[in-house]
Amino acid sequence: MGHKLLEVKDLMVDYRTDLETIHAVNGVGFGLDQGETLGLVGETGAGKTTTALAIMRLLPERTGRIVQGDILLNGASVIEGTEKALQRLRGETMAMIFQTPMTSLNPIVSIGNQIAESILLHNTQGRSEGEIQQRVDEVLNMVGIPPARKKEFPHQFSGGMRQRVVIAIALACEPDLLIADEPTTALDVTIQAQVLLKIRDLRDRLGTALIMITHDLGIVAQTCDNVAVMYAGELVETGTARDIFTSATHHPYTRGLFDSIPRLNQKVRRLRPIPGLMPDPTDLPIGCFFSPRCPQARPVCREERPPVFSSGSQRIKCHLFGDQEGFAQAGP
Amino acid sequence: MTKYIIKRIILIIPILLGVSFLVFTILSFTPGDPASIILGNGADQEAIDQLNKELGYDRPFIERYLSYVSDIALHLDFGFSYRTRLPIRQELIDRLPVSLKLAFFAVILACAIGIPVGILTAVKQYSALDTAPTLTALVFAAFPTFWLGMILLYVFSLRLGWLPSYGAMGWYHFILPVVGLGLPEAATLMRFTRSSMLETVRQDYIRTARSKGAPERRIIWKHAFKNALIPIVTIIGVDFAALMGDACATEVLYSMPGLCTMIINGIRQKDVPSVMGATLLLTALCALVVLLVDIVYAYIDPRIAAKYSGRRG
Numbered sequence: 001m002g003h004k005l006l007e008v009k010d011l012m013v014d015y016r017t018d019l020e021t022i023h024a025v026n027g028v029g030f031g032l033d034q035g036e037t038l039g040l041v042g043e044t045g046a047g048k049t050t051t052a053l054a055i056m057r058l059l060p061e062r063t064g065r066i067v068q069g070d071i072l073l074n075g076a077s078v079i080e081g082t083e084k085a086l087q088r089l090r091g092e093t094m095a096m097i098f099q100t101p102m103t104s105l106n107p108i109v110s111i112g113n114q115i116a117e118s119i120l121l122h123n124t125q126g127r128s129e130g131e132i133q134q135r136v137d138e139v140l141n142m143v144g145i146p147p148a149r150k151k152e153f154p155h156q157f158s159g160g161m162r163q164r165v166v167i168a169i170a171l172a173c174e175p176d177l178l179i180a181d182e183p184t185t186a187l188d189v190t191i192q193a194q195v196l197l198k199i200r201d202l203r204d205r206l207g208t209a210l211i212m213i214t215h216d217l218g219i220v221a222q223t224c225d226n227v228a229v230m231y232a233g234e235l236v237e238t239g240t241a242r243d244i245f246t247s248a249t250h251h252p253y254t255r256g257l258f259d260s261i262p263r264l265n266q267k268v269r270r271l272r273p274i275p276g277l278m279p280d281p282t283d284l285p286i287g288c289f290f291s292p293r294c295p296q297a298r299p300v301c302r303e304e305r306p307p308v309f310s311s312g313s314q315r316i317k318c319h320l321f322g323d324q325e326g327f328a329q330a331g332p
Numbered sequence: 333m334t335k336y337i338i339k340r341i342i343l344i345i346p347i348l349l350g351v352s353f354l355v356f357t358i359l360s361f362t363p364g365d366p367a368s369i370i371l372g373n374g375a376d377q378e379a380i381d382q383l384n385k386e387l388g389y390d391r392p393f394i395e396r397y398l399s400y401v402s403d404i405a406l407h408l409d410f411g412f413s414y415r416t417r418l419p420i421r422q423e424l425i426d427r428l429p430v431s432l433k434l435a436f437f438a439v440i441l442a443c444a445i446g447i448p449v450g451i452l453t454a455v456k457q458y459s460a461l462d463t464a465p466t467l468t469a470l471v472f473a474a475f476p477t478f479w480l481g482m483i484l485l486y487v488f489s490l491r492l493g494w495l496p497s498y499g500a501m502g503w504y505h506f507i508l509p510v511v512g513l514g515l516p517e518a519a520t521l522m523r524f525t526r527s528s529m530l531e532t533v534r535q536d537y538i539r540t541a542r543s544k545g546a547p548e549r550r551i552i553w554k555h556a557f558k559n560a561l562i563p564i565v566t567i568i569g570v571d572f573a574a575l576m577g578d579a580c581a582t583e584v585l586y587s588m589p590g591l592c593t594m595i596i597n598g599i600r601q602k603d604v605p606s607v608m609g610a611t612l613l614l615t616a617l618c619a620l621v622v623l624l625v626d627i628v629y630a631y632i633d634p635r636i637a638a639k640y641s642g643r644r645g
Contacts, residue, residue, distance in 0.1 A: 056543060058539060058542055058543060062458075083548075084547075086545075087545040087546070087547055088545060089545070090542065090543055090544065090545035091543065091544040091545035092545060095543060095544075096543045098536060098539065098540065098543075100536050103535065103536040103537065104536045104537055104539075104540045105537055105540065106537040106540070106541070106555055106559070107537070107559070107633070107634075107635060108558055108559060108632060108633050108634060108635075109555075110634075117541075117544060117546065118544040118545075121544060121545050121546055122545060153634040153635065153638075155634070155635045155638070156638075166540065169540065169544060170543075
């Protein structure tokens with residue numbers, strides 16, 4: 001793996017309104033090497049998108065606040081960057097694919113121009129108008145849309161094609177980091193595989209580092225080198241994809257996630273969903289955030305924040321691993 | 333597109349027929365007749381009957397209506413004024429520019445103030461640059477046109493003597509009426525622009541534009557404003573039509589020889605052809621403005637253009 005591209009350190013993000021403060025991300029830290037793919041997994045509301053938006057510095061201006069922590073992109077802080085510096089980074093060094101392909105494109109600008117804008121904004125090579133158009137054609141070919149259709153508008157494309165246009169916009173400047181925020185959630189099942197394959201294929205071809213945000217463990221298994229499981233704004237378990245899928249020991253939440261997936265090789269009468277709901281982000285529990293739903297919770301879980309324990313590349317934030325063989329405390 | 337426009341122009345005909353029938357009926361069935369109003373209280377019945385006959389007012393209602401409509405349809409002849417005996421068509425031609433200028437410049441003024449200030453307040457939401465204009469707009473939007481007109485008349489003509497108080501001879505005669513008519517309209521338009529912009533900047537595609545690294549100025553003008561413009565254009569069109577009506581108070585207040593004064597004087601004197609002619613002309617104008625708005629839509633929004641021409645989409 002290449003050098004450290006992205007480092008997220010102890011990130012905390014709040015959404016503040018007059019009525020309440022929502023603690024969306026509560027101390028998330030991870031690193032990403034060049035060309036690496038990280039799967040960010042968790043339920044809706046776990047803070048995955050917020051983490052991604054914080055990295056892009058696209059949090060809602062009025063409410064979203066980065067309270068603590070730092071985000072380093074190629075060693076430089078994104079949080080301290082000026083708006084101008086950020087504009088240079090966005091699109092050129094990091095890009096994002098959003099989960100709503102139907103609304104992510106400007107309805108009154110042709111798709112060709114929307115892709116061209118991205119190239120024009122970061123025209124460091126001094127491309128001429130003709131060369132920009134040529135690049136637009138190239139990118140469209142790359143995502144499998146005939147360049148002849150570049151004069152058409154978003155409403156003339158299907159959901160899957162629109163998402164491919166969004167991917168084309170994101171990849172037009174060949175960014176080092178691509179954040180794909182549930183890129184297939186809003187799509188038809190038949191189109192999902194097609195879009196995923198496209199993202200994977202382009203990642204491999206361009207050597208882009210990828211953060212794949214999803215709640216679909218199948219996608220993680222197919223695409224990711226490393227996996228981070230998120231719950232109530234924190235990482236409860238991280239490790240390589242192999243750790244997550246084959247290791248015998250897991251955070252109870254990760255176990256719950258796997259138990260709620262139907263398996264083909266086992267006769268299962270009923271799925272076992274995780275009982276209860278995610279804690280209210282305006283009023284988080286005192287101890288471990290998962291303790292109210294955890295089947296193995298001990299008294300200490302409801303009183304103290306769990307430390308992180310590690311074994312090999314696997315890191316688990318849970319009290320249960322304090323006396324587990326092979327695990328050593330690796331952090332608070 | 334051309335086919336669509338032609339279709340829409342043809343559709344104006346039934347609108348005109350409906351309006352003409354309605355107004356003609358109301359005018360004919362209200363009590364009184366033109367001759368007794370022209371000749372005054374002391375006139376004897378024989379003279380009144382004689383004059384009504386001359387004017388053609390003695391014929392049955394349906395006959396009068398049909399001949400009125402067919403004269404317009406066949407010869408573009410709007411008849412003669414009962415009062416002055418002059419052809420209505422010439423009077424319409426003389427008065428139309430006054431009304432058009434008044435409404436046109438009032439709309440221009442409203443756009444020139446309302447749209448930029450509306451964008452500013454949306455971009456600077458919750459700051460002093462938002463609250464101050466928004467509150468001012470609230471006050472101006474609440475002013476009745478005639479009241480604001482009277483205040484302006486009092487201050488600038490009567491007290492200061494800077495501007496004329498009546499007539500429509502030169503451009504300076506239009507300043508007060510245009511301001512009086514345009515300012516409340518600017519307030520409405522500003523509030524509308526503000527909410528439309530606020531709605532637009534929350535859209536997902538604005539976030540996409542930001543994620544490309546587009547600077548704020550470009551996002552506001554190229555991505556947000558163009559999309560916000562679609563509902564704003566509707567309001568401008570509706571405003572223009574409403575202004576034609578609002579202009580009644582203004583035209584009367586400043587004694588401007590426009591179409592609205594023609595209607596009001598016509599009603600007072602039961603001058604059916606005057607009222608009819610001016611009403612029909614205003615109706616046609618409003619219908620054309622609405623059509624114009626629909627055409628402008630197509631230029632802004634490709635989805636609507638596709639609908640007009642029946643293309644895929």
